[in-house]
Amino acid sequence: MKDSVLLYAAGALDPAEADEVRRHLAGGCPSCAGLLAEAEATVALLAFSLRPQSPSPELKEKLMGRLGAPASRPAATTAAAPATEAMPWWALIFIPSAIAAVVAAGLAIVFAMRMQAAQPATDQTALTEKEQTIGVLTAKIEQDAQELSALRSGGIAQTAAWAAQPDLKFLWLDGTAKQPAGSGARIFWDCKSNVWHFFASGVKPAAAGKTYELWFVSSDGKTALPAGEFDPNSSGDASLVTNVPAAMQPNQTIAAVTDEPAGQTITAPSGSFQLVAKAPAR
Amino acid sequence: MAVALTTTSNLDDFTLMQAIAAGDQAALAALYDRHAGLVFTLALRILRDRMAAEDLVMDVFWELWCRSERYDAARGSPMTYLLTIARSRAIDRKRSADRHRSVRVQTDLSTDNIGNGPQPATDDQSGPLDSAIAGELGQRIRGAMSKLDAAQRQAVELSFFDDLSHSQIAERLGKPLGTVKTNIRQGLIHLRESLRMK
Numbered sequence: 475m476k477d478s479v480l481l482y483a484a485g486a487l488d489p490a491e492a493d494e495v496r497r498h499l500a501g502g503c504p505s506c507a508g509l510l511a512e513a514e515a516t517v518a519l520l521a522f523s524l525r526p527q528s529p530s531p532e533l534k535e536k537l538m539g540r541l542g543a544p545a546s547r548p549a550a551t552t553a554a555a556p557a558t559e560a561m562p563w564w565a566l567i568f569i570p571s572a573i574a575a576v577v578a579a580g581l582a583i584v585f586a587m588r589m590q591a592a593q594p595a596t597d598q599t600a601l602t603e604k605e606q607t608i609g610v611l612t613a614k615i616e617q618d619a620q621e622l623s624a625l626r627s628g629g630i631a632q633t634a635a636w637a638a639q640p641d642l643k644f645l646w647l648d649g650t651a652k653q654p655a656g657s658g659a660r661i662f663w664d665c666k667s668n669v670w671h672f673f674a675s676g677v678k679p680a681a682a683g684k685t686y687e688l689w690f691v692s693s694d695g696k697t698a699l700p701a702g703e704f705d706p707n708s709s710g711d712a713s714l715v716t717n718v719p720a721a722m723q724p725n726q727t728i729a730a731v732t733d734e735p736a737g738q739t740i741t742a743p744s745g746s747f748q749l750v751a752k753a754p755a756r
Numbered sequence: 757m758a759v760a761l762t763t764t765s766n767l768d769d770f771t772l773m774q775a776i777a778a779g780d781q782a783a784l785a786a787l788y789d790r791h792a793g794l795v796f797t798l799a800l801r802i803l804r805d806r807m808a809a810e811d812l813v814m815d816v817f818w819e820l821w822c823r824s825e826r827y828d829a830a831r832g833s834p835m836t837y838l839l840t841i842a843r844s845r846a847i848d849r850k851r852s853a854d855r856h857r858s859v860r861v862q863t864d865l866s867t868d869n870i871g872n873g874p875q876p877a878t879d880d881q882s883g884p885l886d887s888a889i890a891g892e893l894g895q896r897i898r899g900a901m902s903k904l905d906a907a908q909r910q911a912v913e914l915s916f917f918d919d920l921s922h923s924q925i926a927e928r929l930g931k932p933l934g935t936v937k938t939n940i941r942q943g944l945i946h947l948r949e950s951l952r953m954k
Contacts, residue, residue: 477941485847486915486922486940511831516948518832518839520916521798522897529796529810534788537817541781707848 479506483513489679489708641666643724643755647674647731652748654678657710661729663718663755670701672714674731674749677706685736688714689743690722691729693754697721698730698743724755769834777824788817791835795842801917802846803853812849816842847919900950908943911936 475498481487482495499506642664649657657676664671672688680686688701699719704712718727731749734740767775767786775783792813799809816838820827827837901909910929914920920928926936 477937480941480944481915481922481937484912484915484940484944485843485919486911486925486937488921488923507831512948513944514840515832515836516944516951517912517916518836518843519893519897519947519951520901520912521794521801521839522894523901524797524801526793526894527797527800528793529813533810533813534785534792537788537814538781538785540814540818541784541821705851707851 475503475506476509479509480513483510483517485517492708645727645729645751645755646753647729647749647751649676649749650747652733652746654710657749659729659731659749661751661755663724665724668718668720670714670716670718670729672701672704672712672716672729674704674706674710674712676710677712677748678710680705680733680736683736684733684745686712686731686748687734687740687743687745688716689730689732690719690727691751692722693726693728700740701729703734703736726754728752728754770829773824773827773829773834776821777827784817784821787820787834791838792817794835795838798839798842799846802843802850802919808849808853809846812842812845815845843916850919896951900947903950904943904946905939907935908939908946911939912943912947915940 475495478487478491478495479499482492487495499510642662645661645663647659647661649655654676657674657678659672659674659677661673662671663669670688677686685703685705687703690699690701691697699722702714702716704714706712728751729749730743730747730751732743732747733745734743735745767783769787769790772783772787776787795816796809796813799812800806803809803812819841820838827834831837832840904912911922911925914925914928915922922936922940923933925931925940926933929936
């Protein structure tokens, strides 16, 4: 494990191996935590081996200008941002993503607990693994909840208002047997601007030479239009924003994700289903 | 304000982080002056695009400002924290940008120092001591890296800067997986030992 921690700090592990290290660290191993801290400090210094470069002077001005007046710093006791202030573009991603991550982690915990309850009492090894998974997911829920609280206390009430508007509909996608347990996605369908905001979590990396494609699918399954490609990050998360074709109506449209050859123009699903919505948007 | 800036710029990084957590903008400015260049250098190496690298620097320091409570001094220095966040964010952006093209990894180490034109002049607010310390540390790091076996240095850089896993490095270089793992591990251990020596 100690060797794995070193490789983890350098970013050299495959995703499955990195997950194993994260689970181990989440279990609270003090020696490995200390080893990781030292390794991270060492690898971080690799930046010094590069020829120094400088950002433009305007960048600092932009940062300090963004801070604005001292009262504008995100804090629970500060007043809400002016109603005329435009919602930061990233809030549209972060808030729904944080909400989605909390929900996904919660669903994954319920799933893990049900799996655990179904195991024979004598299968101790499987129970231990399930307990570790629950521990990791619980820690993630707490972290996501803290992030969500921080974002909300930053005066981004506009995002909550956006999420509550009647023109917003939702699609839920579940992972098929091709994907890890707990994987899924949710789509926020902004019917006013006819845009899909797609957020996936727990999705494994696409196979070599392949990528994931999101599809608009009619409820009768007869029509499928490509919505866009995505590749999950190291945490299994991905997001996508795409305009919805006029032919796709909320009560007659579902969604699906397949794996398709990378670097090619795809007009119809040819790969295997990875994520599927079983009910139209509502 | 000038007096406050001078006072703030003399504080160590840990104290500046505490001040940032308390809402001190001058502390954030001082930490930016000290480490934005390094964060930008790292981001530029990974992303190979100045605009994207500047966006990343903005994101890193904005996150630091908004979520200062997430920093844990027990886990490492503020500089390590900044660089760790920066690398993670840069790798995520690189993966997103690389979706539609194949990536040729430059295995020639001599090209790793990106030459995107002359270094622009800046109104660097960091003090002469900060520059001297950074310069000395940079020399030590470069010296330590030069002492590594070429295969070890290459493996470490490919994993850290180019987001390649050990199996991807092995496939790319045509080397056994075990050899690559050993190179990365030994490279980090030797680097750590070199930096510990005075």
